[in-house]
Amino acid sequence: MKHEGSCHCGTIQVVIEGEPADASECNCSICRRTGALWTYRLPSQVEVTGLGVGYVQGDATLTLWHCGTCGVITHWTPRDPTYNRMGINLRLFDPALWNALPRLLIDGASW
Numbered sequence: 354m355k356h357e358g359s360c361h362c363g364t365i366q367v368v369i370e371g372e373p374a375d376a377s378e379c380n381c382s383i384c385r386r387t388g389a390l391w392t393y394r395l396p397s398q399v400e401v402t403g404l405g406v407g408y409v410q411g412d413a414t415l416t417l418w419h420c421g422t423c424g425v426i427t428h429w430t431p432r433d434p435t436y437n438r439m440g441i442n443l444r445l446f447d448p449a450l451w452n453a454l455p456r457l458l459i460d461g462a463s464w
Contacts, residue, residue, distance in 0.1 A: 358445030360420035365403035365427050367445050369394055376443050376454040381461030383410065383417060387426045390443040390451060391459075399441060401428060412464070415440075 359366045373392040378384070384391075405418040405427055415429045429440045443451040 356446055356450055358443075358447075360403075360423050360425035360427055360445065362420060362423040362425075364422045365401065365405050365418075365420050365425075367402075367427055367441060368400040369441055369446075370398040373443065373451060373454060375457050376451050377440075377457045377459050379459040379461040381459075381464070383426075384459075384461060388444070389426050391440045392443050392451075393438050393440055395437055396430070396439050399428070399439060 354372065355368050355370055357366065357368050369392070371394070375392075377391040377393070379389070379391065383389075401418075404421070406421040407416040407418050409416050409432065413432060415431050417426060417429045419426045425445070426442050427445060428442060431439065443454075
């Protein structure tokens, strides 16, 4: 099954394949401020349309993408082309998709 989501203004559309099994909450300095709720997919399972703005921080392992119009964090992509996983912000989607999912804490603040 495919699920469609978007940033607040609709400039960036995201489609993911499959059902998320859980939702990851990270406590790093960015995620705790933005409230992102992550699911992970192979890049081949995600379609992102619309032009986002990338931000690279800290250890420079990933690019965090947000909408240049409304500012909503949409997803992250690895900077290493051999790393075959990306994160998608579940809050782009209808809460019925993610509200009841078990939460996993990612202790990004300790890295």
